[in-house]
Amino acid sequence: MARVSDIYGSMVFNEHTMQERLPKATYKQLMRTIKDGTPLDIDVANVVAHAMKEWAIEKGATHYTHWFQPLTGITSEKHDSFIDPTDDGRAIMTFSGKELIQGEPDASSFPSGGLRATFEARGYTAWDPTSYAFIKDEVLCIPTAFCSYTGEALDKKTPLLRSMRAIENQAHRVLELFGEGADRVVTTLGAEQEYFLISEKDYEKRLDLMLTGRTLFGYPPCKGQELEEHYFGAIRPTVNNFMKELDDELWKLGVSAKTKHNEVAPAQHELAPIFAESNRAIDENLLTMEEMRLLASHYGLVCLQHEKPFESINGSGKHNNWSIAAGKKNLLDPGENPMENLRFLVFLTGVIQAVDEYQELLRMSAASAGNDHRLGANEAPPAIVSIFLGDELGAVVDALIGDHDYTSADRVSMDLGVDVLPNFLKDNTDRNRTSPFAFTGNKFEFRMPGSAQNLSDCNMILNTAMAKSLKEFADAMEEVPAEQFEAAAIDYIKRTLTDHQRIIFNGDGYSDEWPLEAARRGLANNRTTADALPCLVDPKSIALFEEFGVLTEPEVRSRYEVKLEKYNKIMNIEIRTMKRLVRRDYLPAINSYAAEVARNIFQVRGVMADADLSPQEARLRQLTDGAARVNTLLEKLHELHYASLEIADQQERATMNAHQIIPVMDDLREAVDAMEIIVAHEYWPVPTYNEILFYA
């Protein structure tokens, strides 16, 4: 076994490799591009491309690809070989600066939400030097942005990068006020990935899993997660081997996979990396997801990344741990002296304001057909956005709003802005798992995103909304004379916290009372994707994105279109799969078993006229009634399905899917599931939850 330190990052063209492989001047110029965004000239690009190619070939690569994230959210690649045939019948390996910097995938089939129709049919990819190139499966992968020829972003990465620039610019203005504006400011992200592993054999027998990623049918298993024995339990040998190989492969790719453990639900697991700059962290998360799917097959397993593969047991999320760093300073760390405390309070207030103002956008960023089954299912935060601060910080904020002294739990009293805040980082033990947006000592954890999602959307929104808060603070403070800054800042904080205190909620987010209380507070509760998406094209949202140059109005609209269409397409696939399965598998199974019971009654009666056959007759009645109910609901679903396909307006269709069709799908599922538990095992056409979730 190779030592981890030897393999770590061995497949990444990282700073270390660059320094080793590039001429000093080139290295310096490239670093300036990476750190400050200065454009790269073609001569430098040529040198970098050559060094990259030589390095990649030594590592066994034969092809390269621009690796990008179209609006589908998953990564795309098209492999080109380095081969360049010579006149004498041989071939040399070439890779130019131009090929590194720009690519032209024939990308007309990627969703563009109408963007390209009005401009150029083809898009181009452009190197993002802030995320390292890497080798995956003998292919040199170059992380890129994907744009139209007129510069519209056709991907997830470009707006994210723009939002990071926006927050950096505004954070610099705020830090200037504290006399510390020099450092580079980046947002950081640690994405905790949850997933299920099930056996390939069961998977192959479940068309619903194969086509939709989730089970459309299935009665709860006899044993669920109630014994809580799986969470952090010993990891089974096969799964353990999978995880080991996964770690190795990720480490080679420079992905800092850090913790792995069993999750709450049976067959559910989690992997958390060490946080990185948001942009790289998202690339790394996408790579992680891809490796998980690939490597599971080495162990006869399938990795399910859907948000709710199984009804009645926990679904999978992707917690988005988010902070802002200026150089080595974490700006969401309370700090150790009054000035650092004040800076922290300014940033904290900015977050509270941003999350309250743009709560619906944040909720929208986690909206998807899959995540609709998870949010609010008593295992994940509801669709209402609120912030959890914890007792200590909550008391500080209360004191600021109420304009009284702060007394901490251990009775340290202090006069705000003069004394030092307690160290939240170390004693923040009261972690509230039911909050969608929780302060966890020196970062916020946004828990709404689903396991299958690309985190670019929520980070782009968080960053932009935060940039706006910071801008407003800087605008207000830049006119204040330096000697009055502290007092003015505290005053500003008090006012802003007072205006936005409704978003703070330290109670149980899963309780039945919370939605009522949230409604009284005027917080939004957009339960489904169909309800959540329209806020994206709200004038307030468009104004925000435009103000900070993150998305233009057409770019915003295109994203709305793509999300709506995706939702409706997934719904269509699920409905079709459901109908097909009921007609071809479940109804025939129920009917065959009913016939078997009927034959049985008939035969027994033939030999024993006075036998008590009432239990069998009752069972037969249950089966025929059940089949009739399944049939009725199937017809109802069928009608609604066809009616929905007639609706041209995608928003209207989405609303119909969410509010009229899903309830019928739920009923149909329930009717079939009720049969699952009375039909003889050998008649049931698919593996059940008992088998799938507790495989050997």
Ligand code: ADP
């Ligand atoms: P948990 O939430 O499971 O208790 P941790 O709090 O240890 O786990 O961390 C969860 C994730 O948060 C990890 O991926 C970690 O790297 C990340 N994280 C820690 N500090 C920061 C930060 N400053 N910015 C962004 N993510 C962070």
Ligand code: MG
């Ligand atoms: Mg967490």
